[in-house]
Amino acid sequence: MSNVIVIGCGRVGSQLANMLSDNGSNVCVIDRSADAFANLGRNFNGSTIQGVGFDEDVLMRAGVEECDVLAAVTQFDNANLMCAEVASRLFDVPHVIARLYNPDHERAYMQLGIDYVCGTSLVAEDVFSKIVSGHGAHIETFGEFEVLRFSLDLSWRENSKTIRVSEMERDHEVCIVAFERADGSASSIPTPDSVLYAGDTVLACVHHDLIGAFSKYIQD
The missing domain is CATH 3.30.70.1450 (Regulator of K+ conductance, C-terminal domain)
Incomplete structure (x- = not known):
């Protein structure tokens, strides 16, 4: 059973959190707005924390020190990037995944060596697949293939x-x-x-x- 932190509880984050929870992971969701947690629905059995996803205290309350995977899936690339950097560099989270919303920022993600998923309609499914399979270094998905x-x-x-x-x-x-x-x-x-x-x-x-x-x- 893996410990996963999901940052961002919009459509993508809430869908991902529920998929992971249903798959048996211990999931903690972080969002700036407490109202966003309503997106999780009544059947979500993980935990939630209101706060900024790149704040060290917030991450520690979410269990980042025992975290296996952190997925930053807000709609803001800069926020996702900061979350990924803090999680990987300060807390040594083994697998960090960031949502890439604006393809113009792709080069920055690649230069920093950050595992990411492009902002398509299947973002939650792509992140879920990466977490379950336990691999990173993803660039793009083409049908049944990944680069x-x-x-x-x-x-x-x-x-x-x-x-x-x-x-x-x-x-x-x-x-x-x-x-x-x-x-x-x-x-x-x-x-x-x-x-x-x-x-x-x-x-x-x-x-x-x-x-x-x-x-x-x-x-x-």
């Missing part, structure tokens, strides 16, 4: 800290779209023979159902 941007983890390979693109694609039925060396010295669209090193940044297209098996490549 992931992540730092390559090869620590589980006993005898090698490199891997060929063809091996990753063959064993996991994914498509490696692009990669960048860990030191930023080069980036490239790969060929099957391209060699990837531990720590390289990789852009990959992965089917939803295969993310669990593929997650061993994703550095936490």
Whole structure:
């Protein structure tokens, strides 16, 4: 059972909180307005706290120190960004997800390495899927596929800290779209023979159902 904090109790936040609660998670919802909690309905069995989602005292009252996932899903990108930064940098929350409402801010989210979901009508479903599957580094969803941007983890390979693109694609039925060396010295669209090193940044297209098996490549 995971402990989840949801910041923002509008349509997306309330839907997400109920989905997580119904799935067995311990959920605490934070919103500036106490009236917003009416969106949760009578069947919500989590907790609520009125306050600002990036306030340290509010987060501690919500249980951030024992939190497994924090999702900032207000309609304000700056607020979501601040919530994500405070949760990840001050409280070391293992998985932080922010709603991206304005696509013009996408570059800032990517540069900060923040896991995010774009502001479409399926935001709650997308965030829920990411929390349940336990993965991050998401960029976009295309039907049954997700594009992931992540730092390559090869620590589980006993005898090698490199891997060929063809091996990753063959064993996991994914498509490696692009990669960048860990030191930023080069980036490239790969060929099957391209060699990837531990720590390289990789852009990959992965089917939803295969993310669990593929997650061993994703550095936490």
